[in-house]
Amino acid sequence: xxxxxxxxxxxxxxxxxxxxxxxxxxxxxxxxxxxxxxxxxxxxxxxxxxxxxxxxxxxxxxxxxxxxxxxxxxxxxxxxxxxxxxxxxxxxxxxxxxxxxxxxxxxxxxxxxxxxxxxxxxxxxxxxxxxxxxxxxxxxxxxxxxxxxxxxxxxxxxxxxxxxxxxxxxxxxxxxxxxxxxxxxxxxxxxxxxxxxxxxxxxxxxxxxxxxxxxxxxxxxxxxxxxxxxxxxxxxxxxxxxxxxxxxxxxxxxxxxxxxxxxxxxxxxxxxxxxxxxxxxxxxxxxxxxxxxxxxxxxxxxxxxxxxxxxxxxxxxxxxxxxxxxxxxxxxxxxxxxxxxxxxxxxxxxxxxxxxxxxxxxxxxxxxxxxxxxxxxxxxxxxxxxxxxxxxxxxxxxxxxxxxxxxxxxxxxxxxxxxxxxxxxxxxxxxxxxxxxxxxxxxxxxxxxxxxxxxxxxxxxx
Numbered sequence: 001x002x003x004x005x006x007x008x009x010x011x012x013x014x015x016x017x018x019x020x021x022x023x024x025x026x027x028x029x030x031x032x033x034x035x036x037x038x039x040x041x042x043x044x045x046x047x048x049x050x051x052x053x054x055x056x057x058x059x060x061x062x063x064x065x066x067x068x069x070x071x072x073x074x075x076x077x078x079x080x081x082x083x084x085x086x087x088x089x090x091x092x093x094x095x096x097x098x099x100x101x102x103x104x105x106x107x108x109x110x111x112x113x114x115x116x117x118x119x120x121x122x123x124x125x126x127x128x129x130x131x132x133x134x135x136x137x138x139x140x141x142x143x144x145x146x147x148x149x150x151x152x153x154x155x156x157x158x159x160x161x162x163x164x165x166x167x168x169x170x171x172x173x174x175x176x177x178x179x180x181x182x183x184x185x186x187x188x189x190x191x192x193x194x195x196x197x198x199x200x201x202x203x204x205x206x207x208x209x210x211x212x213x214x215x216x217x218x219x220x221x222x223x224x225x226x227x228x229x230x231x232x233x234x235x236x237x238x239x240x241x242x243x244x245x246x247x248x249x250x251x252x253x254x255x256x257x258x259x260x261x262x263x264x265x266x267x268x269x270x271x272x273x274x275x276x277x278x279x280x281x282x283x284x285x286x287x288x289x290x291x292x293x294x295x296x297x298x299x300x301x302x303x304x305x306x307x308x309x310x311x312x313x314x315x316x317x318x319x320x321x322x323x324x325x326x327x328x329x330x331x332x333x334x335x336x337x338x339x340x341x342x343x344x345x346x347x348x349x350x351x352x353x354x355x356x357x358x359x360x361x362x363x364x365x366x367x368x369x370x371x372x373x374x375x376x377x378x379x380x381x382x383x384x385x386x387x388x389x390x391x392x393x394x395x396x397x398x399x400x401x402x403x404x405x406x407x408x409x410x411x412x413x414x415x416x417x418x419x420x421x422x423x424x425x426x427x428x429x430x431x432x433x434x435x436x437x438x439x440x441x442x443x444x445x446x447x448x449x450x451x452x453x454x455x456x457x458x459x460x461x462x
Contacts, residue, residue, distance in 0.1 A: 010058060017059045021066045025174055026091070029077045030442075032418025036072045043072050079443040080450060085271050090441070092354045093347035099344045108333040108340045120345035123352075127296050130276050132289025133304045140302035141309060141336045142344040146270030147188035150174055152312075152337060154179065154192040154235065156293060156303065157264035159312045170197050179235035180204045182214035182249060184242040186268055189378040194418035204237060210429060211388045212247040214238070220257060232417070235264045240285055240294075241272025242433065244426040246393025250345055251287030254436040259290070267294040272391055278361040281368060284390050300349040309335045363441045367392045370438045371446055377452045386428040392438035395428045398459060407412030407462065408432040414458045421451050 006014065009287065028111070046068055050056065058066070076086040099138040105113035118140050127136030158165045159181070164172050177198055181189050183205045193203045204226070206219045215246040223233050236258045251267060257266035267273075267288050273296045275281040277289070288294060293303040314334040335338045352360070371392025375385050378396050387395040401407040408425045411434055415421050426435040436451060 002442075006058060014058050014062060018062050018066070021063065024077075025066070025070060026077070026094075029075055029088075032070070032075055032078065034078045034080055035074050035419050036417050036420045046072075062298045074422055077419045077440070078422075079440050081425060082438065082439070082451060085439055087439040088442055090351050090355075092351045096346040096350040097344045098348050099350075103343075105343045106340050107309040107343060108331070110329045110331045113343065114341040116346070117329075119349050120332075120343075123345050123348055124302060127300060128302050128304070131273075131294070131296075131302060133302070137304040137306055138302065138308055139304075139306045140300060141301045141332070143295070143301050143342075144338070144344070145299045146186065146268065146295050147191065149270065149299060150186065150188045150237075150266075150268060151195055151239070152231075152301045152309075153264075153266040153293045153295070154189075154196055155312050156305070156308045157235040157266065158196060158198075160264055160292075160305065160308055161232075170312040173232070175230055175232050176202055178202050178204055178231050178233045179237060180206060180222065181218055181235065181237035181268075182206055182208050182239055182242075184208055184212050184214075184244060184247055185237055185239050186243055186270070189237055189268075196257065200399050208247070212242060212245045212428065214249045214254070216250060216253045216257065219254075223257075223261060223263075231445065233261065233263055234235050238265070238267045238287075238291070240267050240269035240275075240288065241389075241391050241393075243271070244393075245387040245395055245428060246272070246389035246391035246437070247387065248389065248391070249282055249324065251285060251291070253287070255287045255290035258292075265290065265292050267291040267419060270299070271293045274360070274364055275391070277357060278368075280365060281390065299344065303407075342365060366441060367438045367443070370443050370445070373445060374436060374438070374448050374451070377448060381452055381456055383455070386431060386433045393435070394437070395426055395433040397431060398434045401459075401462070402431070404462075405432065408434050409456055410462060413459050414461075415454055418454065420454045423451075423455075 005011070021192050074083070075081060076083070077088040105116040107113050107116055110117045114410055124140035125135065125138050128140065129135060141152070143152060158177065162173060162177070179189070179193065179202060181203065185205065188202055190200050193200055204222050206214050206222060209215050219236070226233055236254055238254040240248050240251065269285065269288060272285065273288075275284050292305060293301065295301055310330065313336055332341070347436065368390065371394060374392075374394050375389075378385060378394065382398060382400075383396045384399050386396060386397045387393065397408055409432065412423055412425045415423055424435045425432050427433070435456065
């Protein structure tokens with residue numbers, strides 16, 4: 001029979017080989033081109049070369065995969081990747097994933113992984129305190145990503161507002177339920193509405209002002225109009241760090257509206273929420289302490305309603321382990337969309353053990369400073385910054401090319417093709433702009449200068 005464990009000797013050699021190759025990649029990522037050659041036939045040929053009829057040596061097999069990834073991915077750990085919210089992984093979190101994969105703790109029943117479960121519970125409490133929640137009210141769960149956290153929020157809001165929703169579902173409602181967010185909110189809000197069955201038409205996307213922040217006066221008018229039409233508003237979603245522009249809604253004003261109208265108030269802080277960890281930036285999120293729920297960094301859903309997750313997800317069954325029934329605990333499977341799941345929180349816990357709050361605070365402020373430096377250099381070089389946010393998301397263009405609607409796309413495509421950096425295109429107030437987001441703690445002033453030099457060079461060729 002095949003020994004999936006391999007032998008002790010083979011494991012040692014494989015660990016050593018893989019560790020060496022990964023260390024070389026991690027150490028020298030900045031020397032690679034940021035973007036790959038997109039040759040579909042070549043990529044498929046490399047992958048399909050092996051038909052699994054003849055097994056490979058384990059070191060050869062692992063090396064094959066590492067080289068394939070090294071050559072054919074966008075290197076999001078690269079300091080000149082200015083793209084989506086895909087940061088370079090801190091090394092402790094990489095080790096945490098290795099530990100998790102080896103122990104394979106299953107966070108469904110508390111009694112199966114009490115250390116892992118209590119670690120995540122502790123993190124939820126500590127981050128809830130950072131958000132300003134009362135300690136006795138804090139609850140939450142780790143999620144696979146911001147999309148799951150937003151879906152969890154919509155489900156919690158429905159179960160809070162409609163007490164019989166968990167059992168009766170939408171058939172128990174006689175009118176359309178509505179949730180409200182800005183037009184800059186993440187599209188996972190629409191997906192959540194579709195997933196829970198209320199549909200896209202139950203999402204009211206409110207327009208934004210010139211700073212890409214939700215217009216609260218329009219929000220109030222929309223809610224009042226929907227109430228008169230017999231609809232049932234049940235939720236407001238604020239955005240703290242919009243994906244496109246990094247804009248932060250007026251979280252305090254939204255909390256007042258939600259409180260006045262008795263609506264569930266959720267803040268999507270999957271990106272900008274980390275600002276709460278630095279004393280210089282925490283005030284950007286004033287009002288988040290009044291939110292009923294919100295996602296945070298490392299994909300965490302946090303709420304100040306201790307019973308809502310249990311009300312939303314608990315299902316009684318006979319087959320789950322009951323060893324911990326005598327203890328005052330909550331089985332994770334009764335608290336989450338997920339059932340069996342990985343020890344997601346270890347990446348954050350191990351990083352905090354090694355670097356502490358101070359280390360995270362310093363990294364956040366470094367990225368803010370790199371964003372400020374990028375704005376400064378762009379403006380000195382004749383570019384116009386089109387968005388206003390304290391977060392390190394910069395949307396810019398050259399207004400001298402306003403008559404060319406394809407200007408931003410031309411520059412972006414050339415930058416990506418060069419492999420020197422990765423940026424994207426995003427529309428701001430009707431103008432396509434170049435978008436650069438600092439997501440990497442290793443991005444330095446030299447990298448910022450290099451990006452400006454690159455976009456300048458391609459602009460000069462148009």
